[in-house]
Amino acid sequence: MPKLVSHPDEVKVISKRFGMGAAAIDRYIELGGYESTRKALTQGSEWIINEMKASGLRGRGGAGFPTGLKWSFVPKQSAKPKYVLVNGDESEPGTCKDHLIFLHDPHAIIEGTIIAGLAIGAKMGFIYLRGEYRYLLEIMEKAVADAYAKGFLGKNIFGSETEFQVITQSGAGAYEVGEESALMESLEGKRGVPRIKPPFPAVVGLYGGPTVINNAETIAAVPHILGMGGAAYAALGSERNGGTRLFGISGHVERPGIYELPMGYNLYKMIYEVAGGIRGGRKLKAVVPGGSSTPVLLPEEIVNLGMDFDQVGKAGSMLGSGGVVVIDDQTCIVEFALRTISFYAHESCGWCIPCREGTDWLNKSLTRFHAGFGTMKDIDNIQYLAENMLGRTFCPLGDAAAMPTIGFVKKFRKEFEEHLGGKPCPFAKHLEVALV
Amino acid sequence: MTTESMSIFSPQVAAKFDALVEKYPARRSALVPMLLYAQDEIGYLSDALIAEVAERVGITPLEVRNVATYYSMLRFKPVGKYNVQVCTNISCMLRGGYEIFEHLQDRLGIGHKGVTADGLFSLEEVECIGVCCWAPAIQVNYDFHDDLTNQKVDAVLETYRAKGGITNA
Numbered sequence: 001m002p003k004l005v006s007h008p009d010e011v012k013v014i015s016k017r018f019g020m021g022a023a024a025i026d027r028y029i030e031l032g033g034y035e036s037t038r039k040a041l042t043q044g045s046e047w048i049i050n051e052m053k054a055s056g057l058r059g060r061g062g063a064g065f066p067t068g069l070k071w072s073f074v075p076k077q078s079a080k081p082k083y084v085l086v087n088g089d090e091s092e093p094g095t096c097k098d099h100l101i102f103l104h105d106p107h108a109i110i111e112g113t114i115i116a117g118l119a120i121g122a123k124m125g126f127i128y129l130r131g132e133y134r135y136l137l138e139i140m141e142k143a144v145a146d147a148y149a150k151g152f153l154g155k156n157i158f159g160s161e162t163e164f165q166v167i168t169q170s171g172a173g174a175y176e177v178g179e180e181s182a183l184m185e186s187l188e189g190k191r192g193v194p195r196i197k198p199p200f201p202a203v204v205g206l207y208g209g210p211t212v213i214n215n216a217e218t219i220a221a222v223p224h225i226l227g228m229g230g231a232a233y234a235a236l237g238s239e240r241n242g243g244t245r246l247f248g249i250s251g252h253v254e255r256p257g258i259y260e261l262p263m264g265y266n267l268y269k270m271i272y273e274v275a276g277g278i279r280g281g282r283k284l285k286a287v288v289p290g291g292s293s294t295p296v297l298l299p300e301e302i303v304n305l306g307m308d309f310d311q312v313g314k315a316g317s318m319l320g321s322g323g324v325v326v327i328d329d330q331t332c333i334v335e336f337a338l339r340t341i342s343f344y345a346h347e348s349c350g351w352c353i354p355c356r357e358g359t360d361w362l363n364k365s366l367t368r369f370h371a372g373f374g375t376m377k378d379i380d381n382i383q384y385l386a387e388n389m390l391g392r393t394f395c396p397l398g399d400a401a402a403m404p405t406i407g408f409v410k411k412f413r414k415e416f417e418e419h420l421g422g423k424p425c426p427f428a429k430h431l432e433v434a435l436v
Numbered sequence: 437m438t439t440e441s442m443s444i445f446s447p448q449v450a451a452k453f454d455a456l457v458e459k460y461p462a463r464r465s466a467l468v469p470m471l472l473y474a475q476d477e478i479g480y481l482s483d484a485l486i487a488e489v490a491e492r493v494g495i496t497p498l499e500v501r502n503v504a505t506y507y508s509m510l511r512f513k514p515v516g517k518y519n520v521q522v523c524t525n526i527s528c529m530l531r532g533g534y535e536i537f538e539h540l541q542d543r544l545g546i547g548h549k550g551v552t553a554d555g556l557f558s559l560e561e562v563e564c565i566g567v568c569c570w571a572p573a574i575q576v577n578y579d580f581h582d583d584l585t586n587q588k589v590d591a592v593l594e595t596y597r598a599k600g601g602i603t604n605a
Contacts, residue, residue: 002570002582081461093525094563126463131472131509132565134578167459170469173509175563189467189493191506250527250568255567284510292526292564323568325526339529343563349506 001099005257007274011236013224013244014217015260018104023139028107034152036223041160048119052073052222054230056242060097061087061178061215062291064309067222068230068365071212073202074120080209084116084125085201087183088216091092091130091175092291093343094323096364097246098216100258102129102136105220106143110166112219114157115226120212124165124188127216128187131172141168175347176299179395180213182349193351194395215247224331241308243320252282252328264306271302271326283329286411290320292340295407296333317407332427333415337408338366344401355398358389362405372422379416383409444484449477453492467493468502471510479514508563516551516558518542518596521575524561527568532585536572537561539586543593556600557593 004019007317022028040048052068059065074082090098101109113125122300127144129137140288147153155163169187171177177186180194184206205211221243225233234242241263247270250256260269267289271277278284284299289307289354295317297305305315312319327336345359365382368374382405389402409416418426443450450468452473456466470483470489478485481504483497490497522540524533541547544557551558567573569604570582574589 002567002580090566091564094527094568095564096566096568096570099566131468131507132575132578135580167463170472172468172472172507174507186468187465188462189464189495189503191503193506215469248569250571251530256571288526323527325568327530331522331530336526336529339524339526346508348564409543 002096002103003257004100005255005259007259009265009269009274010260011244011262012260013228013233013236014101014220014246015110015258016106016224020104022105022107023103023106025143025150028105030308031226033107034111034221036226037111037114037152038158041158041162045119045121048115048226050225051173051230052119053181054234055221055225056230056234056237056240057218057221057225058241058309059215060217060221060245060322062092062293062318063401064319067214069217070214071116071119073200074210074212075203075430076121078121079119080207080211081124082120082122082209083206083211084113084122085180085183085187085206086113086125086127086216086219087178087213088127088129088133088136088179089171089174089178089183089186090133090216090321091178092293092321093249093340094288094291095248095321096250096323097109097248097258097322099133099136100246101216101220103135106140107147108220108223109140109216110143110147110153112142112214113166114153114164115222116212116214116219117183118162120210122212123163124167126167126169126187126206128169128171128177129185130177131170134170137168137170144168163275164385171337175315175343176349176395176397179397181393183213184211185229191349193349196394236260236262238306238308238311240310245307247307248321248323249326251326251356252276252279252331253326254279261307264308264311267302267307267324268306268322269298270307275326277424278326278328281330284326285329285331286327286333288323288325288327288404291323292325292343293396293404294318294320295403296327296411297413320405330427332370332425333408333412333426334366334370334419337405337412338363338370340404340408341366341401347400352393352395352398354389354392355401358385358398359383362401369391369416369419372419372425372426374416374420376417376420379409379413394414444488445474445477449473457492463494466494467500468507471500471504471507475510480511514551515560517556517600518576519558519560521560521562521565522565523565523567523571523573523575525564525568527564528571528573531571533572536574536584536586536589539589540574543590556597 177192182192185190345363350356386402386405573582
């Protein structure tokens with residue numbers, strides 16, 4: 001069972017019911033649950049969207065798009081049914097926040113789904129969990145059944161004239177399905193290959209109907225936002241970055257875990273105070289700030305870095321999924337780069353050539369390089385190849401593979417050079433395994 | 437196909453599938469979860485399984501294969517009763533994921549995608565399983581085991597051996 005951690009600097013909004021037995025519906029109601037949905041039901045669509053816009057909530061899946069604005073793009077009139085789709089296909093390495101939400105607070109997901117449905121005028125919502133999260137899917141299914149039994153879901157929710165149905169769905173192992181159009185393909189029973197955009201899902205989405213797709217953490221924040229008011233939620237965060245975020249700190253820290261901190265919280269403090277510093281008193285070498293696809297940052301780059309979408313973007317990386325991966329000075333960056341790219345090579349669907357071939361060549365080059373058979377020209381080639389993948393694929397997987405690779409080569413070129421000329425890797429540990 | 441007698445699945449699973457295809461706006465949406473549940477019962481995607489799922493969803497067996505090959509959890513060969521999946525992705529790697537994987541290879545005497553002679557265990561190196569903050573972690577069938585050490589791994593294997601009806605190997 002995943003361990004819950006705590007720190008005095010935390011501002012618990014989404015996580016406030018973690019560890020309190022809120023997966024049980026009566027307990028959830030006792031803790032104030034479903035009040036926001038009732039309120040949303042009486043206040044209506046325009047009020048919901050205005051509160052969401054005021055909250056400054058931006059998509060927690062990684063893109064950081066303003067949620068209220070996204071909802072407002074859905075056409076009011078539509079010949080085809082509209083849908084809400086909750087993305088719980090959490091698969092970005094370094095990311096495990098939704099895991100805790102599904103485990104501890106599944107009804108917050110249901111509430112957020114209903115409210116999103118009320119906002120856009122949808123009568124049906126889907127909650128998609130990655131296939132590996134079977135035990136969490138069962139918790140979610142139980143929560144949905146309980147909500148139906150209470151009349152919170154169904155033909156007449158909360159005794160009103162409004163209908164809302166929720167359907168849970170399981171994936172079967174695919175990182176790329178986390179991309180919104182691939183997610184819809186998967187839910188329609190197909191290979192998770194991305195769709196060409198435009199049209200965007202808000203216009204033509206699931207089963208051809210207008211669809212709003214939000215990350216599970218985004219959806220879980222919704223009932224809290226309506227509960228406290230959009231402006232109050234916005235005030236918790238930094239400029240243009242409303243609220244709090246579940247930051248998942250993993251890797252070489254003393255106290256890894258999921259911590260809910262205000263947007264804009266200092267990354268240095270996050271690592272050294274919240275997560276207890278580097279394990280075993282070692283030195284910090286690098287930080288991957290928002291899941292494996294975000295470019296690496298050096299220790300000097302994080303000292304004054306506030307963790308919000310804009311500040312991390314300005315520092316040359318991305319806030320991404322909020323999965324902070326901390327790397328100590330005993331780690332080989334070439335090996336880390338190799339493990340990152342081998343993941344993307346494994347997950348590329350093969351639809352776009354720059355991604356399919358690019359990830360494969362990067363994987364081969366880095367494997368050879370780490371084994372001590374690289375040449376000086378390889379270093380430039382790795383960077384050149386990665387740079388030529390950028391922006392040339394239908395979905396962001398190609399960029400997700402290229403961006404961190406470019407970062408590793410640019411910032412740790414010296415370490416790449418140290419692997420040259422048949423020298424063994426200075427950190428050689430997992431060499432044979434990495435070659436399997 | 438809705439009658440039990442014609443199904444290769446147990447009555448419970450067949451009934452579950454009868455309901456599953458009715459759950460969505462389109463029948464085909466049942467495909468991916470149905471394949472996973474079907475695999476849970478049969479062990480792998482056999483020809484007979486694919487044929488029945490195709491009929492239930494209303495597409496051809498070829499279309500089922502086309503979809504199934506995309507998803508990494510779906511397999512076309514049997515595995516052990518307990519499929520041990522070791523995450524070696526970045527967060528687990530930094531906290532000893534590869535050491536756990538090597539230890540399991542030693543203990544079970546098999547490598548990546550291997551199956552023990554008694555059919556009790558199979559071993560697989562997998563990508564991120566969403567347990568990064570509690571690394572290193574493994575998943576045995578659907579059960580997570582996190583914050584592992586080699587010693588804890590041995591204890592985990594013992595519990596599955598006991599469950600599988602075999603005492604200390």
